[in-house]
Structure formats: structure tokens, C-alpha cells
Amino acid sequence: MRFVELLGSLIIGFTRGVGSVFLLFAESLKEMLLPPYEIKNTSRQVLEVGIKSVPVVIITAVFTGMVLALQTFTGFKRFGAEALVGTVVSLSITREMGPVLTGLVVAGRAGAAMAAELGTMRVTEQIDALETLATSPVKYLIVPRFVASVIVLPALTVIADMLGILGGYAVAVWLYGMSSALYWHRAWNYLEVRDIFGGLAKAAFFGAGIAIVCCHEGFYTEGGAEGVGKATTGAVVISFMTILISDYFLTAWFLK
Amino acid sequence: MIEIKDLHKAFGAHQVLRGVDLQVQDGQSVVVIGGSGSGKSVLMKHIIGLLRPDKGSVLIDGVDIAKLDAKHLYEARKKFGMLFQGAALFDSMTVWENVSFVLLRSGMRAAEAKQVAIEKLRLVGLTDVEDLMPAELSGGMRKRVGLARAIAHQPQILLYDEPTTGIDPIMADAINDLIIKMREELLVTSVTITHDMHSAYKIADRIAFLYDGRIVETGTPDEIRNTSNPLTRQFITGSAQGPIRIEGLSA
Structure with a gap:
């Protein structure tokens, strides 16, 4: 009986949480479409979420490309297919690693900051204050973060794609002495436009997911400083799960 | 009523x-x-x-x-204007931007809104604080800034x-x-x-x-x-x- 009770309350809690996220999402979409538009706040968020994430994204992408080339070169050498390094790197990066790693980096960096900032504003009554000052907090706080994330994630993914492939180049050509022409030939020849755009579409989806999940956690924070801590942890964990799980289903859908 | x-x-x-x-x-x-x-x-x-x-x-x-x-x-x-217990000032903005929040959002020009803010701050007994951040203020000052913000749009x-x-x-x-x-x-x-x-x-x-x-x-x-x-x-x-x-x- 205890087990059934526990299972039931877990399922109810989960369903309620998901429902609450979708309600906030619907309200954000509504507020996003209604004027006035929060252009100044949105550009500030593009800076916060996007521009300031560039260094981390660069380091992540370069080293991922490098380690992919390293693994593929040594692994594929066993059956004499090391010439395919360029293809493996370009396909893996554009289709998977670029969008997913960018999503995880942004969730850890900017998503955590969103939850902490909104959570602090909630527990110090700044969100109530916005309401009393005739301003919708969803419009003022959540919509700019949502729009910025949806724009910025694909842009960061483009950077990650390019630098990941360059990282692979560095290892394959400079370290293993592969011919530069062969690397590029293999990297480009089997790469299709839809690989890149599929990756960017996933990135945009991750951007939306991160913003709404992290804002939701922050917006409904309860219980002071401890609550803000919990909201931030929750935001990062749920964002990571959202990215990794939705990645599988989006990929399966795109490949159909 | x-x-x-x-x-x-x-x-x-x-x-x-x-x-x-x-x-x-x-x-x-x-x-x-x-x-x-x-x-x-x-x-x-x-x-x-x-x-x-x-x-x-x-x-x-x-x-x-x-x-x-x-x-x-x-x-x-x-x-309405509301003064919150902890003042609930927006800590990402300066004091004057807090006070003029509603005015700025309804499209008043920054220079004009800042003048109004300075005037409202004077009404609650504060001078030369308009360019500070809320974190730089004492508890009593924060409450007075909160009050200036609450009255800035002339509530009833x-x-x-x-x-x-x-x-x-x-x-x-x-x-x-x-x-x-x-x-x-x-x-x-x-x-x-x-x-x-x-x-x-x-x-x-x-x-x-x-x-x-x-x-x-x-x-x-x-x-x-x-x-x-x-x-x-x-x-x-x-x-x-x-x-x-x-x-x-x-x-």
C-alpha cells in the first residue's frame, strides 16, 4: 500500500509540474504576441544568455571536436578507415554534439542564473512589486528570456559546429598528419544541409525548453534562500533531462 | 472607496x-x-x-x-501604490529607475522621468541617492525609496x-x-x-x-x-x- 501511495503521489506531482510548465508556456506565448514588445529587455538577455556564453561554447566545441577526431582516428585505424575522421566529426558535431552540448552549457550557465534571479525576485517580493506597478511579470521577465534563448541557441550552435569541425581538423591534420584536403573533402562531402538545419532546429527547441523550465522553477520559488537554492538545482537538473530526453525523440522524428 | x-x-x-x-x-x-x-x-x-x-x-x-x-x-x-515590507526594490536598477518604473514603462523620456524621481525622493526626505543601487542603501532608506516608487504614478x-x-x-x-x-x-x-x-x-x-x-x-x-x-x-x-x-x- 505504501508503495502505491508513493507511486501515486509521484505521478500526481509530475503531472502537476508538467501542466504548470505548459500553462506558463502558453501564457508566455500570449504575452509575447501582445504589444508592447520588450525589445530592450530582450536584447539584454541576448547579451546575458548568448554573448556571454560564447567563450564556454568555444572551449566545449573545440575540445569535443578534438577528442572525437582522436577517438575516431585511433579506433577506425583498426580496420583501416581512419580516412573517415572528417565525416565522423562533421556529422557527429552538426547533428548531435553541437546542439546538445551547447544546450547543456547554456542550461548550466544561463538557465541556472535565470532560476536564481527570478527565485530571488520572488522571495523578496519583487515579482509582486512588478504586479502592483501594473506590469505583467511574465511579459517583463519571462518573455525576454524565452525569446533570447530561442534566438541565441541556434546561433551558438553555428559557432559550436564550426569550431568543433576545426578542432577535429587540428587533431587529424596536425597531430596525425592526415592531409588537409582529405579531411575537408570527407568532412564536407557527406554532410547534408538537413544535418545542419536539423541540428539548429533542435537547438532552438532546447533554447525554448531551457528558458521555460528555468523561468518556471524560479518564478514559483517558495521558502527564502533555501528555496532559491532548490529552484536553481531543480532548474539545471530538469533542463538537462529535458534536453537529453527530447533530443532522442526529436532526432528520431527528424530521421523519419 | x-x-x-x-x-x-x-x-x-x-x-x-x-x-x-x-x-x-x-x-x-x-x-x-x-x-x-x-x-x-x-x-x-x-x-x-x-x-x-x-x-x-x-x-x-x-x-x-x-x-x-x-x-x-x-x-x-x-x-494603487504599495510599500512592501522589505521595500522590494528592483536590485538590477538604480534608485531613480526604481522610482520612475511606471513612468518609464508608460513612455516618459528618461531625463524627465529622472526629474520626477528626484522630486519624489525629496518628498520622502532623500537627496543625492538617485544614482545609487538599492544594495547601497540602509533599511530605512530602502523603505523610503519604496515609498517614493509607490507614489510616483500619483495613486489614490x-x-x-x-x-x-x-x-x-x-x-x-x-x-x-x-x-x-x-x-x-x-x-x-x-x-x-x-x-x-x-x-x-x-x-x-x-x-x-x-x-x-x-x-x-x-x-x-x-x-x-x-x-x-x-x-x-x-x-x-x-x-x-x-x-x-x-x-x-x-x-
């Missing part, structure tokens, strides 16, 4: 308000007193439409605030949530003087919630005692001071002994 009729509100199984009736005439200063957790803040949040009643209504100049759609609710909120009703809590007694009395000054100079209606009796006697035209989810007694400061109601008596004299029991403590 604010009319609260038979207001009920519960959070889960916890019934907080059990039928509150209260009227505030234009230009009047009503102070709601009550213990911690008695539902004072919940009552105030209903007045400005942050919470919706389970039963009963809050009428502002005859309009039921809970029945307004989002757009009209935000319009109606411009009648001011709500004060524990205005004297958490600051020293001299600063608290300065805040009391400011509340009186706001009513006299700006002719606003004000509702204050507090458990500071000194403050209540000083700023109130009428005092209402909230206990167990209902208004137990209302009266002028003198009537409350000389009340024969044992509940009110115990609260205003601040005694742990009496009909009001503190949970977990046996008298």
Missing part, C-alpha cells in the same frame, strides 16, 4: 480568511492589526488583486477587482505592508510621519497592516483587529485603546496570557 465583503480565502486545508468585512472611505487611513500569520498580508494582497477570493468580494470604487480581466486589472492597479490608494518592521524606532517614527504626510499632502486613502501598536495609534483614523480570519473589532485609536473586548485587549497590551493562545505554548 474600498469595500471588502465576506472575504474567504484558504490555502489547501488552511483556512486563512473566514469572512472579512471592512470598509475604507476615501481619504481615510485604516490600520489592520493582527498577530503574525493572522492573514493580514493575505487580506492586503486581495485588495490589490494579487490573490483571488474563494468567496466574497473586494470592491474598489464599486468595481469588483477579482472579476477584471488581465488588461483592466493592470489598469486598475495604477490607482496607498497600501503599507508592515512599514515599521525591521528598522530602528527613530526611523520607524520618521516613516510614520511620512505616512501622515502622504495622506495630508497627497490626499490618498491608505491601508496599513502592522503589529506595531505605537505606529497604529499614530497613523490611523480607524483601527481594525483581525483575528482568526475575521475582523473582531474596529474603532478609532481611542476606542481601541479603551476596548472592552478581551481579544483586542490582549493584543494591544501585548500579553501572552489571555483568550488568545499561542500554539505550542501552554499558558
Whole structure:
């Protein structure tokens, strides 16, 4: 009986949480479409979420490309297919690693900051204050973060794609002495436009997911400083799960 | 005029308000007193439409605030200014941007809005703070900036949530003087919630005692001071002994 009770309350809690996220999402979409538009706040968020994430994204992408080339070169050498390094790197990066790693980096960096900032504003009554000052907090706080994330994630993914492939180049050509022409030939020849755009579409989806999940956690924070801590942890964990799980289903859908 | 009729509100199984009736005439200063957790803040949040009643209504100049759609609710909120307990200043903005928040959002030019902010800050006794960040201010200064922000858009009703809590007694009395000054100079209606009796006697035209989810007694400061109601008596004299029991403590 205890087990059934526990299972039931877990399922109810989960369903309620998901429902609450979708309600906030619907309200954000509504507020996003209604004027006035929060252009100044949105550009500030593009800076916060996007521009300031560039260094981390660069380091992540370069080293991922490098380690992919390293693994593929040594692994594929066993059956004499090391010439395919360029293809493996370009396909893996554009289709998977670029969008997913960018999503995880942004969730850890900017998503955590969103939850902490909104959570602090909630527990110090700044969100109530916005309401009393005739301003919708969803419009003022959540919509700019949502729009910025949806724009910025694909842009960061483009950077990650390019630098990941360059990282692979560095290892394959400079370290293993592969011919530069062969690397590029293999990297480009089997790469299709839809690989890149599929990756960017996933990135945009991750951007939306991160913003709404992290804002939701922050917006409904309860219980002071401890609550803000919990909201931030929750935001990062749920964002990571959202990215990794939705990645599988989006990929399966795109490949159909 | 604010009319609260038979207001009920519960959070889960916890019934907080059990039928509150209260009227505030234009230009009047009503102070709601009550213990911690008695539902004072919940009552105030209903007045400005942050919470919706389970039963009963809050009428502002005859309009039921809970029945307004989002757009009209935000319009109606411009009648109000609210001073929060912790001031609730936006810590990502300077003092003057906080004060002029509504003005800037309704399209006033920055230079002009800053002038208004400086003027409002002077009204609450602050000068040369407009370019500071809220984190650089003391508790009393933060409250005064919060008050300047609450009056910047010239509201007709001011709500004060524990205005004297958490600051020293001299600063608290300065805040009391400011509340009186706001009513006299700006002719606003004000509702204050507090458990500071000194403050209540000083700023109130009428005092209402909230206990167990209902208004137990209302009266002028003198009537409350000389009340024969044992509940009110115990609260205003601040005694742990009496009909009001503190949970977990046996008298």
C-alpha cells in the first residue's frame, strides 16, 4: 500500500509540474504576441544568455571536436578507415554534439542564473512589486528570456559546429598528419544541409525548453534562500533531462 | 472607496480568511492589526488583486477587482501604490529607475522621468541617492525609496505592508510621519497592516483587529485603546496570557 501511495503521489506531482510548465508556456506565448514588445529587455538577455556564453561554447566545441577526431582516428585505424575522421566529426558535431552540448552549457550557465534571479525576485517580493506597478511579470521577465534563448541557441550552435569541425581538423591534420584536403573533402562531402538545419532546429527547441523550465522553477520559488537554492538545482537538473530526453525523440522524428 | 465583503480565502486545508468585512472611505487611513500569520498580508494582497477570493468580494470604487480581466486589472492597479515590507526594490536598477518604473514603462523620456524621481525622493526626505543601487542603501532608506516608487504614478490608494518592521524606532517614527504626510499632502486613502501598536495609534483614523480570519473589532485609536473586548485587549497590551493562545505554548 505504501508503495502505491508513493507511486501515486509521484505521478500526481509530475503531472502537476508538467501542466504548470505548459500553462506558463502558453501564457508566455500570449504575452509575447501582445504589444508592447520588450525589445530592450530582450536584447539584454541576448547579451546575458548568448554573448556571454560564447567563450564556454568555444572551449566545449573545440575540445569535443578534438577528442572525437582522436577517438575516431585511433579506433577506425583498426580496420583501416581512419580516412573517415572528417565525416565522423562533421556529422557527429552538426547533428548531435553541437546542439546538445551547447544546450547543456547554456542550461548550466544561463538557465541556472535565470532560476536564481527570478527565485530571488520572488522571495523578496519583487515579482509582486512588478504586479502592483501594473506590469505583467511574465511579459517583463519571462518573455525576454524565452525569446533570447530561442534566438541565441541556434546561433551558438553555428559557432559550436564550426569550431568543433576545426578542432577535429587540428587533431587529424596536425597531430596525425592526415592531409588537409582529405579531411575537408570527407568532412564536407557527406554532410547534408538537413544535418545542419536539423541540428539548429533542435537547438532552438532546447533554447525554448531551457528558458521555460528555468523561468518556471524560479518564478514559483517558495521558502527564502533555501528555496532559491532548490529552484536553481531543480532548474539545471530538469533542463538537462529535458534536453537529453527530447533530443532522442526529436532526432528520431527528424530521421523519419 | 474600498469595500471588502465576506472575504474567504484558504490555502489547501488552511483556512486563512473566514469572512472579512471592512470598509475604507476615501481619504481615510485604516490600520489592520493582527498577530503574525493572522492573514493580514493575505487580506492586503486581495485588495490589490494579487490573490483571488474563494468567496466574497473586494470592491474598489464599486468595481469588483477579482472579476477584471488581465488588461483592466493592470489598469486598475495604477490607482494603487504599495510599500512592501522589505521595500522590494528592483536590485538590477538604480534608485531613480526604481522610482520612475511606471513612468518609464508608460513612455516618459528618461531625463524627465529622472526629474520626477528626484522630486519624489525629496518628498520622502532623500537627496543625492538617485544614482545609487538599492544594495547601497540602509533599511530605512530602502523603505523610503519604496515609498517614493509607490507614489510616483500619483495613486489614490496607498497600501503599507508592515512599514515599521525591521528598522530602528527613530526611523520607524520618521516613516510614520511620512505616512501622515502622504495622506495630508497627497490626499490618498491608505491601508496599513502592522503589529506595531505605537505606529497604529499614530497613523490611523480607524483601527481594525483581525483575528482568526475575521475582523473582531474596529474603532478609532481611542476606542481601541479603551476596548472592552478581551481579544483586542490582549493584543494591544501585548500579553501572552489571555483568550488568545499561542500554539505550542501552554499558558
